[in-house]
Amino acid sequence: MSDIDARYMLGSILLSLGIVYILSNVTANFSPFWGFIGIFLIFEGSYYTVKYVFRQHKDITNPLVTLFLGIAVLIFTFHIVIPTFTMLVAGFSIAVGAALLLSGFVFKISRKEVLSGLILIGFGFLIATPAVFNISEKFYRYLHIYGVGALLILLGLVLMIPRNKKSVKKDEGGKSDEVH
Amino acid sequence: MKCYYHPDREAVAVCSVCGKPLCAECAQEYKGKVYCKECLAKVKEEEEVAASKSNVSKGDASKSGASEGVVPKSAVSEHTETSSTESKAKKEVPYKGASTAKVVFTSIVVALVIIGLILLSTMGISGVLTPLSLVTSKSSSVESVTAIPYEGERSITVSLDANNCMLNVKELENAIDDKVVKENTEGAKLAVLTSVNTASRMSYKNGTLTVKATGLKKNAVVNLYLTIRIKEVSLESDVKNASFSISLPDIPISAKLSLTNGGISLSNCTVDRINGTIMNGSVTIKNSGVTGIYLKGMNSQISFSDNKFLGNVSLNLLNGTLDVKGNKHIASFYEKGVNSVINCDFSKTEPPMSATFKNITTEVTINVGKQPAVISAPYADVKADSYFTVNGSNYTTPNYSKQYSCLDISVLPAGETAIPLGSITLLGGD
Known part of the structure; x- marks a missing residue:
């Protein structure tokens, strides 16, 4: 951590505290602790994201995850989404997923990150949707009835799909290229 | 560790200024230290600036007639070379202080914009402020x-x-x-x-x-x-861990509620409209007149008792408790929540009235007393292992269906129907 990073962090702590102090005075139903966490994460995340954009920082995934987590924390803190357990899990899952997707799709091309992001977003929406439409009970009842069976069927199908066996192609330079 | 500039290559050294890992090609040694390209340029630039300053001071001294005499040609040419390299370096490497300031400023603006947008949406949506x-x-x-x-x-x-x-x-x-x-x-x-x-x-x-x-x-x-x-009094609340009671006869109240772990109690009020959501909370309305209630609740208690009239009541109560008793007039009553314990006593309610209960999965007790009533259950569905009984009548379910769990009750004025009913107990669920 360089000098300017440390200074920015201290500054952002003070800024966050100031904003939280004002908000807690003018806002009802506002948790100062989580408000501070959210605002601080947004400051830190945006700093390192901007640093990456200006080519002064190597990593983009972690700053984006920090930024999106901060946004999620603030969304719950301000009760834009009511912070029930289900929505918290879904919200943070979607936040991390969106950060990974953005990082893997826009800033650097990484299939692994895009896939992880999509899985996390899918998981988040899967558990959030029944709660949003108030059909959780029905959903989990059907999941209980059909879920395990469907999963096993899916796994069976995946195993049945013919795939190329591991083969090794050698090119001119003697390098090997694995094809699955 | 991989090279910062070539992620496919292993690093063999680390820049002594910025700490970036460097491969053999990128690592540049200068005066016994390893630098990356950028830092080396900066170091050289600083040295050149220092050298040019010393040259300038020498030149000044010579102009003022100091003992060093005339500046040699080589020094002049060196100076011009230095300034040309300096300008090149300035073009290639941005001034560190300015770019850092830019980064900090931009990130603060970005962060504030994000926080502002969240706050703005908060104000727009639920009026938290x-x-x-x-x-x-x-x-x-x-x-x-x-x-x-x-x-x-x-x-x-x-x-x-x-x-x-x-x-x-x-x-x-x-x-x-x-x-x-x-x-x-x-x-x-x-x-x-x-x-x-x-x-x-x-x-x-x-x-x-x-x-x-x-x-x-x-x-x-x-x-x-x-x-x-x-x-009119309009009440907007977005309150956590709060409970408040209002008693305001004659003046119509409209309320928009968002209660978490809280409760609101209205007594002797004239309520135009109440809508909102309750989480682990309670809403109690008694001895009042209510035109419309639209509430969603989870793990919450709702109670309407001894009201002069209840207009349109629409509830969606999940895992909650609903108590209705002693209300004189009810226009329409609709409840479609799941897993709620419902106790409705319509025995003091004057006809006509109608009530609909959907998604019945737990115990529902509805008492219409000695009112002449028509109870129809076109979509009455309780799970296979559950049942519902009707006390004091020869009630039948003509259109029993397993598709929906719904119970319609209509209490009609005397003379229009003559099916006396005691109470209906609907048991079911897990």
């Missing part, structure tokens, strides 16, 4: 005050467990016409409560308006005594 506001309609002229329809004191008692809550009286102040204030208050000022900790008490003279606030801490009480003409 005015969590509990009492707003009167504007009295536009003095005449309206002379014809005060609600003379005498009216009180609103708000009891708050008010951590981070605010009673916003500013809107109330703004809502009162200036002329009205002058005519009736003899210049007294209406103080504005801005925060929980502002314990204040203020009073309009002539008994026009008294706003009294003591503490507003845990279970504090705020009393508003209004004798100004009020057309």
Whole structure:
């Protein structure tokens, strides 16, 4: 951590505290602790994201995850989404997923990150949707009835799909290229 | 560790200034230290600047006739070379301080914009910044005050467990016409409560308006005594861990609620409309007249008792408790929540009325007393392992269906039907 990073962090702590102090005075139903966490994460995340954009920082995934987590924390803190357990899990899952997707799709091309992001977003929406439409009970009842069976069927199908066996192609330079 | 500039290559050294890992190609040694390209350029640039400064000082000294004499040609040419490399370096490597400032400034702006957008959406969606506001309609002229329809004191008692809550009286102040204030208050000022900790008490003279606030801490009480003409009171609340009760006869109240672990109790009120959501909370309405209620609740208790009339009631209660009894008139009653314990006593309700209960999965007890009633259950569905019984009637379910769990009840005026019913107990669920 360089000098300017440390200074920015201290500054952002003070800024966050100031904003939280004002908000807690003018806002009802506002948790100062989580408000501070959210605002601080947004400051830190945006700093390192901007640093990456200006080519002064190597990593983009972690700053984006920090930024999106901060946004999620603030969304719950301000009760834009009511912070029930289900929505918290879904919200943070979607936040991390969106950060990974953005990082893997826009800033650097990484299939692994895009896939992880999509899985996390899918998981988040899967558990959030029944709660949003108030059909959780029905959903989990059907999941209980059909879920395990469907999963096993899916796994069976995946195993049945013919795939190329591991083969090794050698090119001119003697390098090997694995094809699955 | 991989090279910073070539991620496919292993690093063999680390820049002594910025600490970047470097491969053999990128690592550049200069005066016994390893640098990356950028840092090396900066180091050289600094050295050149220092050298040029010393040359300039030498030149100045020579101009002023110092003992060194004329500056040699080589030095001049060196100086011009230095300045040309310096300008090149300036073009290639941005000045570190400026770019850092740019980064910091940009990131602060980005962060503030994000936080601002979230705040803006919060204000737009649920009005969090005015969590509990009492707003009167504007009295536009003095005449309206002379014809005060609600003379005498009216009180609103708000009891708050008010951590981070605010009673916003500013809107109330703004809502009162200036002329009205002058005519009736003899210049007294209406103080504005801005925060929980502002314990204040203020009073309009002539008994026009008294706003009294003591503490507003845990279970504090705020009393508003209004004798100004009020057309309507609208209550907006987004309150956590709070419970408050309102007793305000004659003046219509409309309320938009968002309660978490909180409760609202209305008694002797005229309620135009209540809508909102409750989480682990309670809503109690008694001895009032209610035109419309639209509530969603989770793990919450809702109770309507001894009301003069209930207009359209639409509830969606999940894992909650619903108690309805002693209401004189009910226009329509609709409940579609899941897993709620429902106790409805319509025996004192005068016909006509109708009630619909959907998604019945747990115990529902509905008593229509000796009212002549028609109970039909076109979509009555309880799970296979459940049953429902009807006490005191030969009730049948003509259109029993397993598709929906719904029970329709209609209580009709005497003479229109003659199916006496005692109480219906609907049992089911897991």
